[in-house]
Amino acid sequence: xxxxxxxxxxxxxxLVHTGGSGARSWKAAFEKLYGIxxxxxxxxxxxxxxxxxxxxxxxxxxxxxxxxxxxxxxGYKVLPGAEQTLVQLSEAGVMLGLVSGAMEGAARTKxxxxxxxxxxxxxxxxxxxxxxAELTGLAIKKAARLHPRLTPDQVYVVGDTPRDxxxxxxxxxxxxxxxxxxxxxxxxxxxxxxHVLAALTDPFPGL
Numbered sequence: 001x002x003x004x005x006x007x008x009x010x011x012x013x014x015l016v017h018t019g020g021s022g023a024r025s026w027k028a029a030f031e032k033l034y035g036i037x038x039x040x041x042x043x044x045x046x047x048x049x050x051x052x053x054x055x056x057x058x059x060x061x062x063x064x065x066x067x068x069x070x071x072x073x074x075g076y077k078v079l080p081g082a083e084q085t086l087v088q089l090s091e092a093g094v095m096l097g098l099v100s101g102a103m104e105g106a107a108r109t110k111x112x113x114x115x116x117x118x119x120x121x122x123x124x125x126x127x128x129x130x131x132x133a134e135l136t137g138l139a140i141k142k143a144a145r146l147h148p149r150l151t152p153d154q155v156y157v158v159g160d161t162p163r164d165x166x167x168x169x170x171x172x173x174x175x176x177x178x179x180x181x182x183x184x185x186x187x188x189x190x191x192x193x194x195h196v197l198a199a200l201t202d203p204f205p206g207l
Contacts, residue, residue, distance in 0.1 A: 003206040006143045008099040010159035013181030015082045019075020025066040063105045078114045081200030086119040098123030099139045133170035162191035
C-alpha cells in the first residue's frame with residue numbers, strides 16, 4: 001500500500017477506550033426516559049451504529065450524561081500508539097477524518113479527554129446514517145470537497161471490527177483492521193482487510 005491521501009479512523013476501541021462511559025450513558029438515558037434498565041454493552045462494541053442500538057428519541061439525555069461521565073471515567077485511556085500514529089500521519093501530509101457509528105456529538109465527546117479532536121477536520125457519524133458502509137462513503141465525499149481529485153483507492157479506513165473492514169470494502173477503500181478491541185488478529189483477518197495490525201504501535205502501512 002502506498003501512502004494514502006486520506007485515513008478515516010473509527011473512535012471506540014480504535015483510538016480510545018472509554019472505560020464503559022458510553023454504555024453507562026445509554027443505560028442512564030434509557031432509565032431516565034423509560035424508567036427501566038437497559039444493558040446494551042453487547043452492541044456498543046460490535047461496530048453497530050448508534051441508531052441501530054436505539055433511536056435518537058433520547059440522544060439529548062445520552063449526550064448530556066456522556067459529557068459528565070467521560071470526564072471522570074476511571075477506565076478511560078488512549079489506546080497504545082493512537083496519538084503517535086495520528087502525529088505521524090499529519091506530519092506526512094495525510095488528511096485525517098473520523099468515521100464512527102456514534103452520533104457526532106458522542107464521537108467528538110469521547111475524544112475530548114485525550115485531546116484528539118485536533119487531528120480531525122471532518123467526519124461521518126451514526127447520526128448521518130445507520131449504515132456503516134454509507135457512513136464511509138459520506139466521509140469520502142466530504143473529503144473530496146477538500147481534495148477534489150480524491151478517489152476511494154487513495155483512502156484507508158482504520159477500525160477494530162469486521163464491520164469497519166466490510167464498510168471500507170463496500171466503498172472501494174483500503175482497510176486496516178486493528179486488534180485493539182474485542183476482535184483478535186485472526187478474527188479481523190477473516191474479514192479480508194488489506195492489513196491487520198496488532199495495535200497502532202505497529203508500523204502504519206504506507207508510511
